[in-house]
Amino acid sequence: MAHFEGRPLEWLWDPPYIHPVCLNLVRVSEGKREILLHGDIGHFPEEWRGQ
Incomplete structure (x- = not known):
């Protein structure tokens, strides 16, 4: 993504920060x-998103 x-x-x-398995x-x-999309974590369960 930096490129x-x-x-x-x-x-x-x-x-x-780019989380593991985020969507780009x-x-x-x-x-x-x-x-x-850049670092999208919309597919993560709600309880994981604040971490």
């Missing part, structure tokens, strides 16, 4: 990149 955001390598571990979706069309 698609255009983040420099030294910022790789800066927030936002990037659409690439005609050379353009559009981030549609």
Whole structure:
């Protein structure tokens, strides 16, 4: 995701935190990149989301 955001390598571990099994979706069309989902945890059970 850092690549698609255009983040420099030294910022790789800066927030936002990407949870294991979160959803990320990037659409690439005609050379353009559009981030549609970034670190989405909407599929997690409610009790896990606050952790």
